[in-house]
Amino acid sequence: MAKRNYYEVLGVSESSSLDEIKKAYRKVAVANHPDRNPGNKEAEDRFKEATEAYDVLSDSEKRQRYDRFGFAGVDSSGGGRASSGFDFSHIFREFGDIFGSESIFESFTGGRSSRGGDIQRELRLDFVVAVFGGSQEIRYQRLITCRTCKGTCSMPGYSTKTCRTCAGSGQVRQNSGFFSIATVCPTCRGDGVELERACNACAGRGSEEQTRKLRITIPKGVESGKTIVLAEEGNQIGNNAAGDLYLVVRVSQHKYFFRKGYDLYSVIAISVTQAVLGSEVTVDALDGETMRLKVPAGTYQGKVLRVRSKGVPTASFANNRGNWYITIQIRLPKKLSKQAQQHWQELSKLPEYNETIESIPLSDLE
Ligand SMILES: [Zn+2]
Numbered sequence: 001m002a003k004r005n006y007y008e009v010l011g012v013s014e015s016s017s018l019d020e021i022k023k024a025y026r027k028v029a030v031a032n033h034p035d036r037n038p039g040n041k042e043a044e045d046r047f048k049e050a051t052e053a054y055d056v057l058s059d060s061e062k063r064q065r066y067d068r069f070g071f072a073g074v075d076s077s078g079g080g081r082a083s084s085g086f087d088f089s090h091i092f093r094e095f096g097d098i099f100g101s102e103s104i105f106e107s108f109t110g111g112r113s114s115r116g117g118d119i120q121r122e123l124r125l126d127f128v129v130a131v132f133g134g135s136q137e138i139r140y141q142r143l144i145t146c147r148t149c150k151g152t153c154s155m156p157g158y159s160t161k162t163c164r165t166c167a168g169s170g171q172v173r174q175n176s177g178f179f180s181i182a183t184v185c186p187t188c189r190g191d192g193v194e195l196e197r198a199c200n201a202c203a204g205r206g207s208e209e210q211t212r213k214l215r216i217t218i219p220k221g222v223e224s225g226k227t228i229v230l231a232e233e234g235n236q237i238g239n240n241a242a243g244d245l246y247l248v249v250r251v252s253q254h255k256y257f258f259r260k261g262y263d264l265y266s267v268i269a270i271s272v273t274q275a276v277l278g279s280e281v282t283v284d285a286l287d288g289e290t291m292r293l294k295v296p297a298g299t300y301q302g303k304v305l306r307v308r309s310k311g312v313p314t315a316s317f318a319n320n321r322g323n324w325y326i327t328i329q330i331r332l333p334k335k336l337s338k339q340a341q342q343h344w345q346e347l348s349k350l351p352e353y354n355e356t357i358e359s360i361p362l363s364d365l366e
């Protein structure tokens, strides 16, 4: 079979942009994906042809060589069949949503072993639990080995024999062109055996659903986006070992505190006299401890007071904690009593309270 021009394969012009090439490849790849066209040799060839074309045309250097020298510029063997000159792994990263099938992924990238049973779930954590650690109960659905057939898929008491389609390998491998595509055997669905009678507890799937309840330990200091991995708490497909459970943490917001790394932040309001004269106020730390906080005389609106080692504990060092930063807001009285008004008026007669407002150099701002 003569090789078709790469531009023709993707149906784009020689002056097309990378974006156009990408779109065109996606279209061809989706239409001819082997999973959607099982047993269709023509579609499979189109798919491979398009993938090779995209590999070259999406790489500006390869594309340039191809434009100048044709296939010889991008294929070390010089002919139409490169044995190992193409690396498609970047295409799989880019188009992961098209390439759902593991078997195809393996045949492209050279055998990545996967247990396939991993599960990913979101884990919502209370702010305080995420800071100090603790334990939390989770419930989720997973697959476990069918207890009736022990994952064999065969009804107990009935015989099984080696699958004739795949000779027991579970895969049908088609070698053509420059790489081979392995697909799951359509007869035995990958088990390598033909059943006389399928297990009726699991309808021949080998697995059953389980509602799993687990109490898990939350490490202290955990943040949104972090993943907690629980080994072998994933799906147990047929009689394979169980995959892992990946819990992606999402921490809820707190009413009063927020956090940046290991430091905690909050805001308190004090009265204008507390700010002017200085005072000691009561504050509640995140861990529930009631503390006395010294507000120095002359504290201004927006001043940040630091409470050392009252932040988030670090996971690695037992007694290491970040700081707690408290921003001060000053509340002015909304309504003045007669008495208060008299006092303020007296204050306003004092020279230091009756200064003309002037511009403040930026360098004087704290
Ligand atoms: Zn079963």
Ligand SMILES: [Zn+2]
Binding pocket: 163, 164, 165, 166, 167, 168, 169, 170, 171, 185, 186, 187, 188, 189, 190, 191, 192, 193
């Ligand atoms: Zn088979």
